[in-house]
Amino acid sequence: MNRLHGAIRSYDWGSHTVLAELTGRPSPSDRPEAELWLGAHPADPARVDDAASGVSLLDVISADPHGQLGEANAERFRGRLPFLLKVLAAEEPLSLQAHPNSMQAREGFERENANGVPLDSPARNYKDDNHKPELVVALTRFEALAGFRDVRRTVVLLRALGVAELDRCAEQLAAQADSSGVRALFTQWITGDEHSVTLIGDVVEACQRYLSTERDRVAWEFAAEAQTALDLGNRYPNDPGVLISLLLNRITLEPGEGLFLAAGNLHAYLRGVAVEIMASSDNVLRGGLTPKHVDVPELLKVLDFRPGSMPVVRADGDGRDNxxxxxxxxxxxxxxxxxxxxxxxxxxxxxxxxxxxxxxxxxxxxxxxxxxxxxxxxxxxxxxxxxxxxxxxxxxxxxxxxxxxxxxxxxxxx
Ligand SMILES: [Zn+2]
Missing domain, CATH: 2.60.120.10 (Jelly Rolls)
Incomplete structure (x- = not known):
């Protein structure tokens, strides 16, 4: 066994203090630090402390896949460590995103290779040929949007905001209260015309109104949803992700609680510190809340529009077993x-x-x-x-x- 040193990834949504303090470096850090990667992903492998100098875990495994991974695992996963463990420190929301399944990843990776899209191009969707299911477990209270909400609840939310155009959308959704109805409304919003840009502004105002008005308990049931749409709208004033946030489950995880995101699940982490484990892949299709590349047709191919609640994954037991x-x-x-x-x-x-x-x-x-x-x-x-x-x-x-x-x-x- 060896000490392992993770690789720090700096993104705008990261924290200046959390990862610096966690890993015992000077805090605050110069740049926002978003992720600590503990794994052997070629883009940023962790270092194994081997006596005096560290060596990349990727190199350690490549040099001896059978000894490092075990014979059967090495055969099964072609000599590669199949998972990546991360610590996330989100001070601000991450982009709205989904990940492909194995077949979509293989097909997309080959297609972009054949089309000559460079691996480091900002327009590249598929960085490898692997799927990327992920499990996130909260270390602090952790806020997220994930999966399309039960349609009847979404209809109630859209009506509660008191915007004529949203009422029309609620009617449309109520008339087709299933995954194809969700797909239709999502597609309408994400392919946004000028009409929907106006709607984003109206929704932000409506959320502000909703939150500042004295209301009974029933009407207040969507306070977290309205606050999220308002925050996102202030950050990304013309981004259809603001509207789409109204279609997703608004989730709060307490420390120790987890959320599993299967292929095609649309999600955005909003705030908090968490441990995350995933298949070792970097395949992300973005849906908004980002200045980065958004490929709508490709996103529509991978999204799972089936509505419903997202179960919290708990490490449950009888309290004796540790x-x-x-x-x-x-x-x-x-x-x-x-x-x-x-x-x-x-x-x-x-x-x-x-x-x-x-x-x-x-x-x-x-x-x-x-x-x-x-x-x-x-x-x-x-x-x-x-x-x-x-x-x-x-x-x-x-x-x-x-x-x-x-x-x-x-x-x-x-
Ligand atoms: Zn993700």
Whole structure:
């Protein structure tokens, strides 16, 4: 096992303090820091601390795929680590986006290659041939928009804002209260004519009115939705993403709660700090709330318009077991949370064991933990991480002091 140093990615929506403080660097940072990448993605691999100098985890795995990943995993995933673990620190909203499924990614990647679109072109949609399902788990309260809301609820929201054009849209949606109705309204808004630019302004004003008027409890049920549309409208005054935000579930995750985003799910993270695990891919189709490239026809091909609520993924259990898996259907990744606590009466709740045979990234988010295996030990404090190759013997984790919270990323068993 080796200490792992993640790669910091700087984007405008990031934080000047969160990742700097988490990783023990001077805070505030010069640039906004948005993501910490813990993985072997070719665009920004983490470094493995090997004695004096760090080497890229990508190189470590390429040099010995069978030892690092395990024989079966290396064959199955063509010698590559199939997941990427990130820490997100969102101070401002990210763009509205969706990710392709495997077939769409392969087809899109080959098509853009054949058309000669350079890999680093801003007009490039498909950076690789892989799908990118993702699971986000909140470290602080985490706000997001994700998935199209149940149509009947959306109709109530659109009517509550008191804008004539929205009333018309609500009628249209009520008359076709299914995925094709959602698709029709979404398409109308995102392909926006001048008409819809006027509507964005009207919606922002209506949200302001809605939030500032004394209202009964029923009418206030969409306060978070209205506040979000208002904030987005102030930031992106002519962006159809402001209207589209009204069609999506407005979600608040408490620390420890997760959200799984399958292929085609339209989402935007709004604010908060989270751990995120995904298939190792960079394929993003944007739908707005961004100055970057938006390819509407391509987005329409991948979006899943089926309306409904988004289930919160919990690492549930009986309160005695300290090891909890966040269940998803994906085979590329699995995320587990360990809560190690020496003060619990049950002695076994203070330690956890990781079997040999699979590659793992261990990331401590609170307290500090000691990893030990025959002949080796490593202490990780909050913000620090380690790489455990498949060839590593079994590892026991215990809190260095009283408590530790640790996330463990590995390949899915599905
Ligand atoms: Zn995403």
């Amino acid at each position: 090891t909890r898996v966040y269940e998803t259907p994906e085979r590329e990744f699995e995320l587990t949370r360990l809560q190690l606590d020496t003060s619990r009466s049950n002695a076994s709740s203070s330690t956890a064991n990781l079997a040999a045979g699979d590659p793992r990234i261990v990331f401590c988010t609170a307290g500090s933990t000691i990893l030990s295996s025959p002949g080796a030990s490593l202490e990780l404090s909050a913000g620090q991480s380690a790489w455990l190759p498949a060839s590593n013997p079994a590892v026991t984790l215990a809190p260095a002091q009283q408590r530790a919270q640790v996330f463990v990323a590995t390949i899915g068993s599905g």
